[in-house]
Amino acid sequence: MKLRTKIFIFVCMPILIISGALYWHIHTKENEKTLTIGIYTSSSWNVPNGHQYKVIDYAIRKFKQEHPDIKIKYESGIQQDDYRNWLSEKIIENKTPDLIIVPNRDFNALASEGAFKNLSSFMKKDDIKQSVFYSSALKAGQYNNQQLALPYEANPTLMVMNKTLLKKFKINTPSYNWTPQKFYQLCHKVTYSNTKKKYYGVTMNYNWQDAQYAYGAQFFNKNDGSVELTSDRSRRAFTLIENIINDQSTFNVTSQLFDKGRVAFMPLGLAQYRTYTSYPFHITRNNAFLWKCTKMPGVKSAKATPIETTMFAISSKAKNPKGAWEFMKLLCTNKSVQKEVMKTNMGCSVLPAVVNNKQTQKILDKKVINFHNLTIKKLDLIMKDGVTTPKFKDYNDKSEKLDYKIQNALKAGNLETQLFNIQLQVNQSETN
DSSP: OHHHHHHHHHHHHHHHHHHHHHHHHHHHHHHHTEEEEEOOSSOTTSSOOSOTTHHHHHHHHHHHHHOTTOEEEEOOOOOHHHHHHHHHHHHHTTOOOSEEEEOHHHHHHHHHTTOBOOOHHHHHHTTOOGGGSOHHHHHTTEETTEEOOEEEEEEEEEEEEEHHHHHHTTOOOOOTTOOHHHHHHHHHHHHHTOTTOOOEEEOTTSOHHHHHHHTTOOOBOTTTOOBOOOSHHHHHHHHHHHHHHHHHTOSOOOHHHHHTTOEEEEEEEHHHHHHHTBTTHHHHHTOOSOEEEEOOOOOTTOOOBOEEEEEEEEBTTOSOHHHHHHHHHHHHHOHHHHHHHHHHHSSBOSOHHHHTSHHHHHHHHTTBOTTOOOOHHHHHHHHHTBOOOOOOTTHHHHHHHHHHHHHHHHHHTOHHHHHHHHHHHHHHHHHO
16 A cells, blocks of 8 residues: 555656646746736826826737737726725735836835835846936835836926916016025015905915925935924925915915916916816816916925826736836836827826927927917926925825824914924824
């Protein structure tokens, strides 16, 4: 009996090993022929978009020319608001897509949980240099000194102005390199040039964070994420916001008031600006004044432009990481695809080579009412002015707590006396 068992093992074990190896080889080859992508259907920037999958489908067609054997699958119909929950379920079920679209606000949390592969070896192998991208866009995908995602599309904040209103008060439109001091002077002049306070300097979405960026203040410590609100730069920024609020005597300076022609300045994302200065959306808003845009105000040494960035990352559990890298590379570095991103999605390409192309000016001018004045040179300068937000796990939570406390102090009119307490409370809440 023992002899038969030994013979059986001697004969069958090699067969089992070979069969297992063959199965694994076939299974691996099958995975290499399929690439799964996690994407959502709606615009990243909450603007009208009737061509949700146009860019992805365009990129798939290009990809197929080089990789005809790879089948690409994505689940359609996922709304952006539902995407994080959908992705979390996939991660729990061990069914994470190979390639994942990552909104700016979700990156830190997912990166801290080890959801993404480090892209350094892929980039080194294919000689993808950092200079290919706008610096702030590339840094949006970095965590713990690792490149975990590549930028796909950006939405920089512009400062939009009511050119007609400025002319009414004999104010020259500001230059590109305007300072926070100049910005406040113009807001003050508009507010105090009319005794009945019918007009205002800036909408309430110019907030304390924008002022901090304008002065180049670092209100989160780079090393440990602790809050720092009492530096000289931070205090100057808070003074700017307090002065604007005191001049306008109200928090309720809304975008609707800007639409009515009663506000001089309003921060606005590029995608929103492109949408609402073009036909037919501009007509439906019934703006009876001329628009102009420029860079957010800032001191000479500051990067003052908030930029939202949508990225792509390879799942740390990807079954086809090589295919995911090849398709990600196409989405994020191919000039033709990035040009399609600008045409379809209303945001900005993450590649300077695309933004500075003459064809991009035609894209920006398409269907635009005749007073639109966004040039590719101006857009390039704005993208180079991008702020890089801190990278730590609970950045979003801590930022929201900080915003809540500072807004309350501003409304109560006692921010100056509350700054140290706010700093202490937020930092202590994270250690308890």
